[in-house]
Amino acid sequence: VPLEKAQQEAEKYNLMLPLDLGARGSCTVGGNISTNAGGNMVIKYGMMRDSVLGLEAVLADGQIMTSMNQMLKNNSGYDLKQLFIGTEGTLGFITKAVLRLREKPKSTNTALLAIDSFDDVIKILKYIDKGLGGNLSAYEVMWKNFYEVITKTGSNHTPPLPGNHNYYVLIETSGADQEKDLDHFEKLLEMGLENKMIKDVIIAQSESDRKKLWAIRDDVEQHYQEGPVKMFDVSMPISEMENYVLEVNKRFSCIWDNYKCVVFGHVGDGNLHLIGGVGTDNVDEIHAMEECIYEPLKPISGAVSAEHGIGLEKKNYLHISRSETEINLMKSLKKALDPNSILNPGKVFD
Amino acid sequence: VPLEKAQQEAEKYNLMLPLDLGARGSCTVGGNISTNAGGNMVIKYGMMRDSVLGLEAVLADGQIMTSMNQMLKNNSGYDLKQLFIGTEGTLGFITKAVLRLREKPKSTNTALLAIDSFDDVIKILKYIDKGLGGNLSAYEVMWKNFYEVITKTGSNHTPPLPGNHNYYVLIETSGADQEKDLDHFEKLLEMGLENKMIKDVIIAQSESDRKKLWAIRDDVEQHYQEGPVKMFDVSMPISEMENYVLEVNKRFSCIWDNYKCVVFGHVGDGNLHLIGGVGTDNVDEIHAMEECIYEPLKPISGAVSAEHGIGLEKKNYLHISRSETEINLMKSLKKALDPNSILNPGKVFD
Structure with missing residues (x-):
């Protein structure tokens, strides 16, 4: 189904x-x-x-x-x-x-925020999560280079906020009473604006507004237009994200003069997606790109797959997120339940 | 810890x-x-x-x-x-x-409701769950015989509502704004009163009120005062609960003239606790009581343990909730991870 x-x-x-x-x-x-x-x-x-x-x-x-x-x-x-x-x-x-x-929640409120420092991205997450008392249902962050490509002139989207900020956060809340919840949400956002953590904000006034905001977040395929790219799906403690993205960029820049490293993701869950492009789909270069993405996860106990799984593609990187004891235990389980390895053979580990 | x-x-x-x-x-x-x-x-x-x-x-x-x-x-x-x-x-x-x-939620609201039919207990659960848009945090039901013993003259509790109703429901909500949430909760309860599904209601006006309501729900030990009893922990689809309790009582009454079968539980989770007492702790009679409680779970796909586990006591009844294939798979897992059976031996299954 x-x-x-x-x-x-x-x-x-x-x-x-x-x-x-x-x-x-x-x-x-x-x-x-x-x-x-x-x-x-x-x-x-x-x-x-x-x-x-x-x-x-x-x-x-x-x-x-x-x-x-x-x-x-x-x-x-x-x-x-x-x-x-x-x-x-x-x-x-x-x-x-x-x-x-x-x-089904009786109310849904959606807003797009512009924020300039990643510290403030974290602070606003905590502040909104606390302020909503359990009603925060999405906290999606787009790095500047994601937002700019998606909303550039000639794209399918009109930029709801100007493109000169470092982070764009799509927040959605769900609750029991549209009017009261909107009022409460607006007050929380106003306070964020007043204390300058939020630089700019737009609140969806209709379902059509809401869809337009999500369409920007969901239009990942725009990034596939120019040259070969690869999408990654990693997770890590939220406090490590900013440095992780800097480190990945540093590693890319040491190898390639021209590269693409677009970042967005479910920051509320510790989950980032990176779209990497190094101008070629040559196997060795793709491999080098994978190493740039996965290696920095090791010291921060990050995961090489947050929600896409391991399959065939990430088998060789499983050891970055999992110890030998863990992988051996997975293998024991596999052996106990599927001794002849007939179920989806070759996936996850060898 | x-x-x-x-x-x-x-x-x-x-x-x-x-x-x-x-x-x-x-x-x-x-x-x-x-x-x-x-x-x-x-x-x-x-x-x-x-x-x-x-x-x-x-x-x-x-x-x-x-x-x-x-x-x-x-x-x-x-x-x-x-x-x-x-x-x-x-x-x-x-x-x-x-x-x-x-x-931590910024608001907590608690109420005790009196309801006369179990159909209405289910309807109010659905109505409140929907009306609160995800903020329902507890839906605890006490059958009449639970509530009456706990609040009887000479007990530690003053009855917050008179004792002539069939079901008493303790509801707790958590949210973001004490005043607005209380207002919303009151309106939901008023509508329940108006359409006669709720017969009586008291809303906690202070943390001390709230504690007194929970103390009634938590004072399970009162039921241990008169003669030997045994506590059970079963789960089933909520729609089956009323008939299940009737069936257990029918089975008890066919064996014993005098027995106790006090019922309460986390109805919102499909989880009931039954306190059974047949005036003796003779092993055979306890065994007969266990059969009265567990056997009727089989046709309704209920569980012999909702939250207390299997341990030693329920090993012989595991087959009521689990098929041979399931139990064999559990044993395969045990064999793969603990081939010499040195970890908590003899628990769950043999």
């Missing part, structure tokens, strides 16, 4: 499947579970793992393991579904699932 | 560890993780599993598996911590953990 179809089915009952991501039209719910997909609402609702109550999986020996739990609480023995969520089909093949739906 | 100490430490930074349960003073965080503890805020914040970002565990072969992830999103290979959460120490011994703290 495509994710979007599941979302629409929930909508019919005025409920919500709280997982949303750009590929909603083409990705499937089974794929979302097997990769533990993330996306735009993780800060409030968690990843796909948090929306799965039960599932059915086919094991390597052909047995069907049915574990279609419907309760929020069930500690009757091991929680076996965890084995199949996020393991990329290497321990079992998911054939059914019970999903946890939520009540 | 005792849970209460971890809670207090978080408080110092104006943050919150969103796990709370009656045994907070004596239970430990390690124990909470190894049993995947639940408690009073699961409907909003999830179980202990949802507050663990990373952990360190000692494996059966003496290796230390360090997986101290600090990010909300990390899909770099299998999420190994899941192996140790809720497996009751049978796959590894947890020695450290990274916990996810939350911003």
